[in-house]
Amino acid sequence: MDRRTFLKTTAGAGAFAVSGGLATPAISQGAAAKTLRFVPQSNLSNFDPIWTTAYVVRNAAAMVWDTLYGVDDTLTPKRQMVEGEETSSDGLTWTFKLRSGLKFHDGSPVLGKDVVESLTRWMARDSMGLMIKDIQQELTATDDKTIKWVLKKPYPKLLFALGKNNTPMAFIMPERIAKTDPFKQIDEYIGSGPMKFAKGEWVPGAKAVFEKFADYVPRNEKASWLAGGKNMLVNRIEWVIMPDAATAAAALQNSEVDWWENPVIDLVPLLRKNSNIMVDIADPLGNIGTFRMNHLFPPFNDLKVRKAVMMALDQEEYMRALVGDDDKLWKPLPGYFTPGTALYTEEGGDILKGKRDLAAAKKLLAESSYKGEPVICVVAQDQSITKGQGDVTAELLKRLGMNVDFVATDWGTVLQRRASKSPPGQGGWNMFHSWHAGADCVNPAGYVALRGNGDKAWFGWPNIPDLEKEIDNWFDAPNLEAEKKIIGKVNKIAIDNVVYAPTGFFQGYQAWRKNLSGVVKGPIPFSWDVTKTA
Amino acid sequence: MFAYLVRRILSTIPVMGMVALFVFSLLYIAPGDPAAIIAGEQATPEQIDRIRQSLGLDQPFLIRFGEWLWQIVHGDLGTSIFTGLPVARMIGQRVEPTLSLMVLTLILAVVVAVPIGVLAAWKVGTWVDRAVMAFAVFGFSVPVFVVGYLLAYVFALELGWFPVQGYTPIARGIGPWLENLVLPAIALGCVYIALIARITRATMLDVLQQDYVRTAKAKGLGQSSILFVHALKNASVPIITVIGIGIALLIGGAVVTESVFAIPGLGRLTLDAILRRDYPVIQGVVLMFSFVYVLVNLAVDLVYTLVDPRIRY
Numbered sequence: 001m002d003r004r005t006f007l008k009t010t011a012g013a014g015a016f017a018v019s020g021g022l023a024t025p026a027i028s029q030g031a032a033a034k035t036l037r038f039v040p041q042s043n044l045s046n047f048d049p050i051w052t053t054a055y056v057v058r059n060a061a062a063m064v065w066d067t068l069y070g071v072d073d074t075l076t077p078k079r080q081m082v083e084g085e086e087t088s089s090d091g092l093t094w095t096f097k098l099r100s101g102l103k104f105h106d107g108s109p110v111l112g113k114d115v116v117e118s119l120t121r122w123m124a125r126d127s128m129g130l131m132i133k134d135i136q137q138e139l140t141a142t143d144d145k146t147i148k149w150v151l152k153k154p155y156p157k158l159l160f161a162l163g164k165n166n167t168p169m170a171f172i173m174p175e176r177i178a179k180t181d182p183f184k185q186i187d188e189y190i191g192s193g194p195m196k197f198a199k200g201e202w203v204p205g206a207k208a209v210f211e212k213f214a215d216y217v218p219r220n221e222k223a224s225w226l227a228g229g230k231n232m233l234v235n236r237i238e239w240v241i242m243p244d245a246a247t248a249a250a251a252l253q254n255s256e257v258d259w260w261e262n263p264v265i266d267l268v269p270l271l272r273k274n275s276n277i278m279v280d281i282a283d284p285l286g287n288i289g290t291f292r293m294n295h296l297f298p299p300f301n302d303l304k305v306r307k308a309v310m311m312a313l314d315q316e317e318y319m320r321a322l323v324g325d326d327d328k329l330w331k332p333l334p335g336y337f338t339p340g341t342a343l344y345t346e347e348g349g350d351i352l353k354g355k356r357d358l359a360a361a362k363k364l365l366a367e368s369s370y371k372g373e374p375v376i377c378v379v380a381q382d383q384s385i386t387k388g389q390g391d392v393t394a395e396l397l398k399r400l401g402m403n404v405d406f407v408a409t410d411w412g413t414v415l416q417r418r419a420s421k422s423p424p425g426q427g428g429w430n431m432f433h434s435w436h437a438g439a440d441c442v443n444p445a446g447y448v449a450l451r452g453n454g455d456k457a458w459f460g461w462p463n464i465p466d467l468e469k470e471i472d473n474w475f476d477a478p479n480l481e482a483e484k485k486i487i488g489k490v491n492k493i494a495i496d497n498v499v500y501a502p503t504g505f506f507q508g509y510q511a512w513r514k515n516l517s518g519v520v521k522g523p524i525p526f527s528w529d530v531t532k533t534a
Numbered sequence: 535m536f537a538y539l540v541r542r543i544l545s546t547i548p549v550m551g552m553v554a555l556f557v558f559s560l561l562y563i564a565p566g567d568p569a570a571i572i573a574g575e576q577a578t579p580e581q582i583d584r585i586r587q588s589l590g591l592d593q594p595f596l597i598r599f600g601e602w603l604w605q606i607v608h609g610d611l612g613t614s615i616f617t618g619l620p621v622a623r624m625i626g627q628r629v630e631p632t633l634s635l636m637v638l639t640l641i642l643a644v645v646v647a648v649p650i651g652v653l654a655a656w657k658v659g660t661w662v663d664r665a666v667m668a669f670a671v672f673g674f675s676v677p678v679f680v681v682g683y684l685l686a687y688v689f690a691l692e693l694g695w696f697p698v699q700g701y702t703p704i705a706r707g708i709g710p711w712l713e714n715l716v717l718p719a720i721a722l723g724c725v726y727i728a729l730i731a732r733i734t735r736a737t738m739l740d741v742l743q744q745d746y747v748r749t750a751k752a753k754g755l756g757q758s759s760i761l762f763v764h765a766l767k768n769a770s771v772p773i774i775t776v777i778g779i780g781i782a783l784l785i786g787g788a789v790v791t792e793s794v795f796a797i798p799g800l801g802r803l804t805l806d807a808i809l810r811r812d813y814p815v816i817q818g819v820v821l822m823f824s825f826v827y828v829l830v831n832l833a834v835d836l837v838y839t840l841v842d843p844r845i846r847y
Contacts, residue, residue, distance in 0.1 A: 043806060045616040046572070051585075053574030125581065167574060183588040185618040203627050204617045205806045206798030242699065242796050243805075246683060250691055250698040251796070382809070409565070412811055416567030419579050434575065448578060458578065 034235040036516070036532055037257040038525070039248045043241045044208045047197065048185045050125050053167035055437065059524050060239070062226065063210050064105075065171035065191035068096060068115065069163030070226025073522065075341065075442055077163035078227035080219065081110070081172060081192070091154030092137075096147045101217040104174050105196045112141025117178035119162075122170045124182040128161040128445050129170070131475065157445060157475055165226055165439055165523050166446030194218065194230045194528060195237060208239040223529050225520075230528040233518070237527055252277060252511060258532060259512040261525050264384070265323055271511050281328075282510035283523045285338050285438035289318055289385070289503035290449065291393055292460040293431050297423055299375065299402075300430060304368035306498035310351055312361035312400050313393075318503035321388035333505040335491045336450055338438035343483060348492025352502070358399060365400055374403045376424040378432045380411040389433040389503055418459040432459070438505065439523035443483070444471045444490065452499055460500065467493045535839075542835075546828040553824045554817060558602065561813050562595050568615045568811040589615055602817065611821070612814035614807075621818035624803065631701045632799035634711065635791065636784050638719040643726040644777065650727075651734025651773075652761055655742060658735075666731060673728025678787050682721040682794040689717055699796035718795040722787045726780050733776045737769040744768075770841045778834035785823055 042056045049061035070080040079085075083099035102110035116139055123129035123136075138150040149158075162170045172192065180186045189197040195210035202208050218229035240257055242248040245264040251257045253274055262282065263271060271277050293300035293309070300306050319330035331339055334349030346353075375397060379390030390406070397404045407429075409417075414432055422428040440446045451457045451471065452464030470490045477483040512519050518530040569586035570577070577585075586592050590601075605612050611621035654666035690698040696717050702710040741747065742765055750760050789801035800819060807815035838845045 045806070045810065045812075046618060052572050053577050054572075055574070057574075127578075181588070183584045187618055203798050204614075204619065204624065205802055206796075240700075240796070243793050243802065244796065247686070247699050247794055247796050250686055254691060254694075254698050256697055256699060410809070412566035412568075412571060412809060415570035416565055419567065419570060419582060436575070456578065456580070 034532070036234045036237045036259065036527065036530065038237060038239050038527075039242050039251070039257050039260040040239050040525075041262045043205050043243075044202075044239060045204050046185060047189050047202075047208075049171055050121055050168045050182055051185045053125075055167065058165075058167045058169060060197075060208060060210075061169070061171055061191075062165075062193070062524050063195035063237070063527060064189060064193045064197045065173060066102075066193045066230075067163060067170055067172065067226065069159050070228075071160070071163050071165055072224035072227035073520075075160075076227075077159040078221075078224075080163065080227065081115075085159075091156070092151050094149040094151075094158060095142075096149070098145045098147075099219075102192055103215045104192045105190045105213055106174070107215075108174065109144070110172065110192050111144045111175075112147050113144075114175045114178065115147050115172055116141050117175045118172045119170060121173075121178045121180070121182045122168060126161075126168050126170070126446075127448060128157065128164070129168075131155070132158065132161060155475070156478060160445060163226065164446060167440075192216070194232045206241050208241075210237040210239075211235065218528075223526070225522050225524070225526060232528055233531040234527070252513065255513060258516055259510070259519065259525070259530075261510055262508050263511045265326065265329070265509070268326075268509050268511070276514050277511055278514050278516075278519075279509050279511045280519075281521055282508050282525075283438065284340065284507070284521050285442065285523050286505055286507035287385075287435045287438055288333060288336070288338070288441050288505055289322065289389055289433075289435050290500050291389060291431050291433045291503060292418075292449075292458075292500045293498070294424065294429055294460050295462045296421060296460075297428065297430070298373060299368070299370040302369045303497065304364055305370050306501075307351070308361045308365040308368065308400065309397070310495075310498050310501050311364060312356060312358050313352075313396055313501060313503065314356045315352065315502075315504035317392050317396075318389055319506055321392050322385060322504075322506050329508070330504055330506040333502045334495075336441065336447075336494050336499070336502060337443070337487065337491065338441045339505050341438075341442040342480060343443050343487040345484070345488045345491045347488035348495045351495060361400055365402070370402070372403050374405040374424075376405045376407060376428070376430045378407045378409060378414050378417055378429045380414045380433075381408050382410045385435050386411070386414070386433040392503075393431070393433065421461070433503075435506075437523060443487070444474050450490075450494060450499060452494070452497070462497065462499045464493065464497045464499065467497065467499065539832075539836075542832045546825060549828060550821055550824050554603075554606070554821055555599070557817055557820045558599050558813075559595075561811070561816060562598070564811075566811040567591075568813070571810050572616060591615075602814070606821075611818040614815050615812050616810055616815075621814050624815060625800065625818055625822060628798060628800045628803045630703060631797050632788055632792070632801060634701075634704065634715055635718055635722065635788060635797065635799060636781070638712075638715050639723045639726060639784060640777070640781075642719050642723045643730055643780075646723070647727040647730035648734050648766075648773065651731040652738055652766060654731065654735040655738030656757070656761060658739060663735075666735065670728040670732045673724040673731075676724065678721055678725065678790045679794050681724050682718070682791060685717045685721055686795070701797045701799070714795075714797070718791045718797060721794070722784065722791045725787060726783060729780055729783070730773065730776060734769070734773050737772045738765055741765045741769045767841060771838055771845075774834055774837050774841065778830050781830045782827060785827075 040056055044056055044060050046052060049057050066081050068081045069077040072078050081098060081102060083097045086095045104110060123133040132155055135152045137152050140148050142148050174190055177186050177188050189199055194213055194216045196213045198209040198211055212232045212235045218231050221228040223229050245267060248260050249267045252260050268279055272279050293306055295301055315332045323329040334346045334352040337344045377394060380386040394404050394406050417429055418432045420428045424430045436449050444450060448458045452462045452467035454461055454463035470486055474483060474486045477486055515533045516530060520526055569582050569591055573582045573585050602612060613620055614624055650666050654663045657663050686698050690696045696713055700714055702714050704711045747765055750764050788799060789805050792799045792801040804819045
C-alpha cells in the first residue's frame with residue numbers, strides 16, 4: 001500500500017465513521033460560532049500583497065485592504081472605495097472622489113494622499129500599472145477626498161486595472177506604509193478592509209488570524225466577488241495552515257475546521273459521503289494547464305518542432321492525470337483564454353481539436369531542424385499538477401521520437417532553473433510545466449504568460465511582434481465588440497506561434513461544513529456574507 | 535567537574551561554527567531561488583531579479599556568510615527572507631510545541647521501553663520475549679506517519695477522544711495540552727520505544743549472565759531487586775547512551791509528526807524553510823538543534839557519573 005492509498009483508506013474510514021454518527025470530537029465548540037476556521041491553499045508566509053504575487057497573500061489581503069474598485073462575478077469593475085468618478089472628454093483626466101466614512105484600522109481616515117502613494121507603489125510592480133506609469137502625467141490628491149490622475153494618452157482599461165483580482169491588486173494602504181520600496185516588504189499590516197490582521201497572533205506556517213473591523217462601512221449593494229457590500233457576519237477568521245491533506249480532511253470531518261479551500265481530488269469522494277460536509281467547485285474561472293518550451297534554444301526555437309508537439313498532445317491525457325475520472329472538472333481548451341468569460345475564443349485553435357494525429361506530428365518533426373538532441377524537461381515532483389503533466393509530456397515526447405532528458409526535481413528548483421537563459425546543457429532548460437489561474441487569463445491585462453515580447457516575456461521568452469501589436473490594440477479597444485475581434489487575432493497568432501502549449505482547462509473543489517452558509521464560487525475565497533451557526 | 539563542564543560547553547562553539555559553515559555551503563550550492571518563490575507565479579524575470587538584489591541574494595558566498603556570521607556574533611540570528619520577522623522570534627514561537635512533544639515522547643518511551651526490555655531479557659525465549667521483540671520490529675518498521683494516521687483515525691475520528699490536529703500551550707492547562715499531544719507522542723514514540731527496548735534487552739541479557747547476578751540469585755534476593763537494583767543499574771550506561779542518541783531520532787521524527795498532526799513546532803518550521811529556501815531560518819534552526827544535541831550529549835556524559843561511580847571526569 002503506498003502513502004496515497006493509505007491516506008484515502010484512512011480518510012475514507014474516518015468519513016464513514018463520522019457520517020455514521022459515531023462519537024463526536026473532543027474539541028470545544030463554545031464561542032466557535034462567530035469564529036470561522038479556514039484551511040487556506042498554502043502557507044501565508046509573508047503579508048505584503050505588492051511585494052509578492054502569491055495568490056494566498058492576495059486572498060488574505062483582500063480581507064484587510066480595500067480597493068478603489070472591485071470586479072463583480074462578470075468581471076466588471078464596480079465602485080468600492082470611491083463614491084464617483086469623472087472622465088474628461090478626451091479620456092486623459094480622471095477624477096475620483098472617495099466615499100465617506102473610510103477609515104484605516106489604526107483609526108485614521110483614508111485620504112487622497114494615501115491613495116496616491118498606494119497606487120504609486122502598486123504601479124511599480126503590476127503589469128497594467130507599469131503601462132499606466134508609462135503614460136502618466138500627474139497623479140495627485142487635490143484634497144483629502146479627491147484624486148486627480150492625468151494621462152498622456154487614454155487608457156480605457158483603467159477601472160479594470162484598479163478593480164481587477166489579478167495579483168498584485170491595487171490595494172490602498174496608509175501613506176507611510178505605501179512609501180515602502182515596492183521591492184521591500186512592508187511590516188505594518190494596516191488596511192481599511194472589513195477585517196483587521198492580528199499580527200501578534202500570526203505564526204507563519206501555522207496560523208493567521210483576522211478580526212472584524214468594527215468601523216468598516218460596507219457599501220449598500222449586494223456583494224458580488226470584490227464588488228458590493230462586504231458584510232462580515234463572523235467576528236474572527238482563523239487561517240489554520242495544514243500541510244497534510246489527510247489531516248485537513250480529518251479536521252474538517254471532525255469539525256475542527258469549517259472550510260477547506262482546496263481539498264485534494266483523491267479525498268473529495270470521501271468528503272462527499274459525510275452528510276455534514278458540502279463540496280462544490282471552488283472557482284468557476286478554474287486554471288489553465290501549460291507546458292512552456294524555451295524559444296531561445298534548439299529544438300524549440302524551431303516553430304516546426306513546437307507545432308509538432310502541439311499537434312500531438314492530447315489534452316484529455318493531461319487532464320486525466322490531474323483530475324482523474326471527474327469529468328465535471330475539466331474541458332478541452334483550444335486556445336489561451338478562460339472558458340465561460342467574455343473574451344473566450346477558439347479562433348485559430350484547430351490544431352488542438354479533434355483526434356490527435358501522431359503520424360502527421362512525426363512527419364512535421366522530421367521536416368524540422370530537430371536532430372535527436374536531448375530535450376531537458378524539468379519537472380517538479382512536489383506539485384501534483386506539475387508532476388502529472390510532466391509524466392504525460394515525457395511519454396508524449398517519447399512517442400514522437402524525441403530524446404527526453406527528464407529532470408525530476410522540486411518546485412523551488414524549477415522556479416530558479418526556468419529563469420536561466422543559459423543553453424539547456426549548461427544549466428538551462430527546454431521545457432517546464434506550470435498552470436495559470438483562469439482569473440489571470442480572462443484578457444491580456446495580467447496574462448504575463450501570453451506575452452511575446454522577447455527578453456521581457458515570461459520564461460521561454462517568445463518573441464512574436466505581431467502578438468504584441470494585437471495586445472497593444474486590445475488595451476486601446478474602446479468596447480467589448482472591438483476587444484473580441486482583437487482577442488480572436490491574439491489567440492490565432494499565439495497558437496500559430498505556439499507561445500506555450502495549453503494542456504486543458506481544469507477546476508478544483510472547495511469543501512465546507514454545512515453549518516456555514518454564503519460560501520460563493522470565485523477566484524478568491526470571499527469571506528464576507530459567510531455565516532456560521534453553532 | 536566544573537572545569538570539564540566549562541570545557542565542554544566552550545567546545546560547542548567551534549562545533550556549531552563548523553556545522554553552520556557546512557549548512558551554509560550546502561544551501562549556497564543547492565539549487566532553488568527564494569526570490570522566485572517570493573515573487574509568485576505571475577512575476578517576470580526582471581521582478582525576480584529586483585527582489586533577489588533587495589534581499590542580497592546576488593552577493594557572493596563569502597560576503598553572505600560573513601554578514602551572517604557577524605550577526606550571529608552579535609547574538610542576532612537574522613531575519614527571515616519570507617516573513618521579514620526575526621529568526622529568533624520565529625524559533626521562539628515554535629520551541630514550546632516541539633519541546634513538549636519531545637519531552638512527552640521521551641517520558642513515554644523510557645517508562646514503556648525500559649520495563650518491557652527488562653522483562654524480555656528476564657523472560658528470554660518465552661512468548662513474552664517474542665512479543666516484545668515483535669513490537670520492537672513493528673516500531674522500527676512502520677513509518678511514523680502511518681502510525682499517526684492510524685491513531686488519528688481510531689482515537690480522534692472514530693472514538694472522538696482526541697483532536698486530530700493542533701496544539702494547546704501548556705499555559706492553558708495540562709489537560710488541553712495533553713489532549714493535543716498524546717497521539718503525536720505515541721506515534722513518534724514507537725520507533726524510540728523499539729530502540730530503547732531492544733538495547734535494554736540486549737544489555738540486560740549480558741548483565742544477567744554475570745557472576746554477581748548469579749550470586750544475588752543464590753543469596754535468595756527477590757526478582758525485582760535483582761533486576762531493577764543490581765542488574766539494571768549496571769546495564770544503564772548503554773541504555774542512557776541510546777536514549778541520548780535517540781534525541782536525534784526525535785528531532786527527525788518531529789518533522790513528520792508535526793506535519794501529520796499540524797503541530798506548529800520547529801519541525802514544520804524547518805521543513806517549510808527548506809522548501810522555500812529561507813536560508814536564515816534554516817541556519818538558525820540547524821544551529822539551535824546542534825546546540826541542543828551537544829548539550830544532550832553533555833548531559834548524558836554527566837549522568838554516566840551518577841549511575842557508574844567508576845566514571846570520573
